[in-house]
Amino acid sequence: MPWWSWILLWIALIALSLLFFVVMGVRLFRQFMATVKELGAAGEKLGHLPAPVPEAGTPGEGTSHAAAAPPGAAVFASPHRMRHDYHASKSARREARRQRRIQRKAERGQPQALRDIEFR
Structure with a gap:
C-alpha cells in the first residue's frame, strides 16, 4: 500500500467521525428543543390552576383558616x-x-x- 493511501484512509475516517458528531449534535439539539417546548406547555398548563372549589357541607362544619388558605401556604x-x-x-x-x-x-x-x- 502506498503512503498516500494511508493519508486518504485517515482523512476519510476523520471526515466520517466529524459527520457522525454533527448528525448526533443536530439530533440532540432537536430533542432538547422538543423537551423545552413540552416543559413550556406544562408550565403554561400548571401556571393557571383553577381555584379550589369549597366542599359542600353545613356552614359550621370543618371551617377553619386552613380551608381558606391558598394551596402552598403551609410552606x-x-x-x-x-x-x-x-x-x-x-x-x-x-x-x-x-x-x-x-x-x-x-x-x-x-x-x-x-x-x-x-x-x-
Whole structure:
C-alpha cells in the first residue's frame, strides 16, 4: 500500500467521525428543543390552576383558616399556626363524625353511647 493511501484512509475516517458528531449534535439539539417546548406547555398548563372549589357541607362544619388558605401556604406558615390548624380541623372532623353517629343512632332508635352524650 502506498503512503498516500494511508493519508486518504485517515482523512476519510476523520471526515466520517466529524459527520457522525454533527448528525448526533443536530439530533440532540432537536430533542432538547422538543423537551423545552413540552416543559413550556406544562408550565403554561400548571401556571393557571383553577381555584379550589369549597366542599359542600353545613356552614359550621370543618371551617377553619386552613380551608381558606391558598394551596402552598403551609410552606411559609409558622409551625405553631399549622399545628393549631391541624388540631382544629381534627377536632372539627371528630365532632362532625360524632354528630353523624348520634343522628344515625337516633334515626334507628338505638341507645346512645356514653361517649356521645354531651355533658355541657
